[in-house]
Structures are given as C-alpha cells and as structure tokens.
Amino acid sequence: MTGFDEQPVPAGDAAPRGERVRIAVIGLGAISQSVHLPLIRRNADLIELVAVVDLSDARAREIAEASGAGVAAFASIESLIDAVAAGAIRVDGAILATSGSHAADVARLVAAGIRVLAEKPLAFSLAEAEALREVAGDRGIDLAEWVRVGYMKEHDPASAAAKALLAEVEIRAVTVEVLHPADGAQLAFANLAAPPSDVPAETLAALIAATDATVATAIGDAADPLPKLYTNVVLGSIVHDIGLLRHLVGGIGTVDRARHTGPAFPGSLSLGGTLAERTDVPWSIDWHFIPRYPEYRETVTFHHEAGTIALTFAVPYVLNVPTVLTVVENAEPLGSRRSETRWMQEEAFEHELRSFAALAAGHPEPGPSVAEGVADIIVGQRMLRTLADSIGAPLGEASEAGAAGERRA
Incomplete structure (x- = not known):
C-alpha cells in the first residue's frame, strides 16, 4: 500500500502548448533565493511563478509579496496540493528545493498531477525510491516523463x-x-x-x-x-x-x-x-x-x-x-x-530550468x-x-x- 488515493493521473495533463508553465517553488532557502527564483524571473517568457512554499509562513509570504501580484504563499506541500485539488490554483510543475530527502514529497506532488524538479539527493534510502515507484505504477505514470533530479552539471x-x-x-x-x-x-x-x-x-x-x-x-x-x-x-x-x-x-x-x-x-x-x-x-x-x-x-x-x-x-x-x-x-x-x-x-541551472519547463508542459527532453x-x-x-x-x-x-x-x- 502506498497511502495515496489510487486514481490514475492523465499522462498528458500539463500546460496547453504555447502557454507559460505555472511553477511553484517549494523550500525557500539559499538555492531558491540565489538561483531558482532569479532564473524564473529571467525566463518569464516561459515560466510563471504562481506559488511559493516554506515551513516558515512569514518567509513564504514575504517572498510571495516580493515576487509580484498573483503569487500565492503556502506553509506546507499539503496546503498547496489542497488548493490545486480545489481548483483554486493551477500548478504544472514544482521545484522541490527543501533540505534532505525528497522522494516522499515527489510522490505527493506527482500523485496530485504536478511534475517535479527535485534537488539532490532524490532520497536517502532505496525504500523511499521504491515507494515513489509504487505511486507512479498505481497511476500509470512514467517517472521519466514526470520527474527530474537537480544535477545541473x-x-x-x-x-x-x-x-x-x-x-x-x-x-x-x-x-x-x-x-x-x-x-x-x-x-x-x-x-x-x-x-x-x-x-x-x-x-x-x-x-x-x-x-x-x-x-x-x-x-x-x-x-x-x-x-x-x-x-x-x-x-x-x-x-x-x-x-x-x-x-x-x-x-x-x-x-x-x-x-x-x-x-x-x-x-x-x-x-x-x-x-x-x-x-x-x-x-x-x-x-x-x-x-x-x-x-x-x-x-x-x-x-x-x-x-x-x-x-x-x-x-x-x-x-x-x-x-x-x-x-x-x-x-x-x-x-x-x-x-x-x-x-x-x-548557465547550467538555466538550461536545467528550461528543460524542466518543457517537461512541465508535457514535452519532456532527456534528463x-x-x-x-x-x-x-x-x-x-x-x-x-x-x-x-x-x-x-x-x-x-x-x-x-x-x-x-x-x-x-
């Protein structure tokens, strides 16, 4: 058992062709502040920042406000997913830049129909990765078309x-x-x-x-x-x-x-x-x-x-x-x-971001x-x-x- 609702996620459910992909940034520490957020701004023709998530509600609200009108702030991944499920916000992809292991949160996001760029490491244990694979298998998801690991080199x-x-x-x-x-x-x-x-x-x-x-x-x-x-x-x-x-x-x-x-x-x-x-x-x-x-x-x-x-x-x-x-x-x-x-x-991170934008739009490139x-x-x-x-x-x-x-x- 995976602990997730086992409903299939349509493999093509992504941003319509020609539209900017709608991205959430999860984890607002050093790498997001110095790299991910500036590059999203620099690539505004491809990407629209729609949400930021951090355990610190104050930090999330501060960065959302500084990022411009229409950026929502959340204090947990669960609250972001609830908003997506309720139709309050559309998120095509998420940059997962929290500390530590990422596999469990990747599983939550792909189960909610959100493609993910996860910073390294993907996981600390092989059991976590296997649980992620089970979630994908339950939903008929090819993880190679839904997930990237942040190896910018x-x-x-x-x-x-x-x-x-x-x-x-x-x-x-x-x-x-x-x-x-x-x-x-x-x-x-x-x-x-x-x-x-x-x-x-x-x-x-x-x-x-x-x-x-x-x-x-x-x-x-x-x-x-x-x-x-x-x-x-x-x-x-x-x-x-x-x-x-x-x-x-x-x-x-x-x-x-x-x-x-x-x-x-x-x-x-x-x-x-x-x-x-x-x-x-x-x-x-x-x-x-x-x-x-x-x-x-x-x-x-x-x-x-x-x-x-x-x-x-x-x-x-x-x-x-x-x-x-x-x-x-x-x-x-x-x-x-x-x-x-x-x-x-x-810039390697910028090439990585553009490749992820293609993935979030449902047009994956190798990675x-x-x-x-x-x-x-x-x-x-x-x-x-x-x-x-x-x-x-x-x-x-x-x-x-x-x-x-x-x-x-």
Whole structure:
C-alpha cells in the first residue's frame, strides 16, 4: 500500500502548448533565493511563478509579496496540493528545493498531477525510491516523463562538450578534486533572508525524527560520524560527482578504498575504485572541506591515451560563472597544445530550468530522473560501506548499504 488515493493521473495533463508553465517553488532557502527564483524571473517568457512554499509562513509570504501580484504563499506541500485539488490554483510543475530527502514529497506532488524538479539527493534510502515507484505504477505514470533530479552539471555546455570528446578516446584514469569552503563564503553576495524564527519546534523535531528513521533504514545503526558523512557529504555533495561520472563515462562501479581524515567534521574524504563500464579504468575522488579556503573549486580530470580532458567548476550559487573545459593534446612533431574554452553566456541551472519547463508542459527532453537518482544512491551506499569497513565499524548486513557491494545500479 502506498497511502495515496489510487486514481490514475492523465499522462498528458500539463500546460496547453504555447502557454507559460505555472511553477511553484517549494523550500525557500539559499538555492531558491540565489538561483531558482532569479532564473524564473529571467525566463518569464516561459515560466510563471504562481506559488511559493516554506515551513516558515512569514518567509513564504514575504517572498510571495516580493515576487509580484498573483503569487500565492503556502506553509506546507499539503496546503498547496489542497488548493490545486480545489481548483483554486493551477500548478504544472514544482521545484522541490527543501533540505534532505525528497522522494516522499515527489510522490505527493506527482500523485496530485504536478511534475517535479527535485534537488539532490532524490532520497536517502532505496525504500523511499521504491515507494515513489509504487505511486507512479498505481497511476500509470512514467517517472521519466514526470520527474527530474537537480544535477545541473549535466546541463552545462562544458559537460556536453567533454562528453563528446570522451566518446572518442580511451580513458586511462579519472580524478576528481573538490575544495569546499564554508557556505557563508560562497553566499555572502546573495543577501539572503534572515533565518526564520516562526517554524514550530515540534515540526522540526518531527522532520528530524523522520530523517533519522530513513537513514537508519539505509545504513543501519552506523557509528559516528558515518550518518552525517552519508547525508551531508556523500549524498549532500559528492553525489554531484557520482552523477557527473555516470553521465559522462557510464558511472562508478567498484568502491575499493575510502578514508576519512581532517581536524573536524566534515573533514576530508578520499575514495577510489574502478568505473562501471570500463572496469580497467581507476577513478578517485578527493573531497576537502576547508572553511577558510578562498573559493569553491571542483576539478574533474580524464587522462587518456593521447592527452587530458578536464572540467573546472566554480561556486554553483553565482550565476553565469562559466565552467572551464581544458584540453591537452599532442602538437606534432614534438610539442603539446593546451586549450581552454568557456561559455560566458551559458548557465547550467538555466538550461536545467528550461528543460524542466518543457517537461512541465508535457514535452519532456532527456534528463536525469528517478532511475538515475537511484543508481547514484546505490553508489553512495557502496562508498559508505567501504568507509565503514575502513574505520573498523562495518555496516549491518540487514541495512541497504550493508548489501550495497552486491547491488548493481
């Protein structure tokens, strides 16, 4: 049983062709304030913001008022869905930018006939994803046509160019390095709203308890700091690299080594193994939280038989800071050639938003959906299992991650 009313949702029930799609933004924290809301305004020819939702009623009302006439404010997803069911508002799609896991809310929204762009991670547990799939199955919904997971790097023109180049070479090794300063250093420019004070303590406590239960399903009674490394680092940050490697080279296969170091949480994670489709090719990810590092930097490097292809990503919260594609190749007879390409007027989040607008209108383009999100969770669980083994605190075999080494995405 899914707990939802099992009435079919028409697969073509979306915005009429030629009309702007009507979008709700759910969760009004840093990513919505700095990225999603500004880009919706910038793409007003395609998208109409009709609703905002936040646990803080005051924040929702403040942002609705600042967004212009006709934007409704809600303090819960349930109240938004009730308004849609009553015919008080039409919502074609929702950007789900709440913290933590998203699968249960995605299920509620698609059951109400609303297509969804969910920020990562899709879920903390495979059980949550399976429950979402059950809802879709009950209603005859193809989730690939209803849901996208927010992997904006897959929409980056630099990633598209790198993918085309990588298809033509024999890869020898893949390395990822992430230098992650404190969030405040990345968001000082954004003039974010002050943290809300009107969310009831019991509401927050219930959300924390639900998250703890979900994480326990995924990784069992894991020793500290494994639960927070799983939610905050592996599925909170490194999942972007898991997804990018899946998109570019078929994904991560084995996770053979993992090490956690650093003076304080979250510290540094060093991970490695072999690729899924090219099992003789090693990969490594070195992720470092350095609070006072001057700027966020993420470098993804592919060495191959004739040179190197590398992507350097800047802080994601600042729009239109281009990703740099670097190509190193032979320059006959005895030299080498190094080129750098930037797409100065292209924004990955904006491409993602436009693609979601097409999905919300019922005209889906290719993009990461639930199947890809589940594949990335499985890899994340393999990482945690290997990390737990490395500290002498193996995960229980009854947990999802305890069996992650045997699963295949």
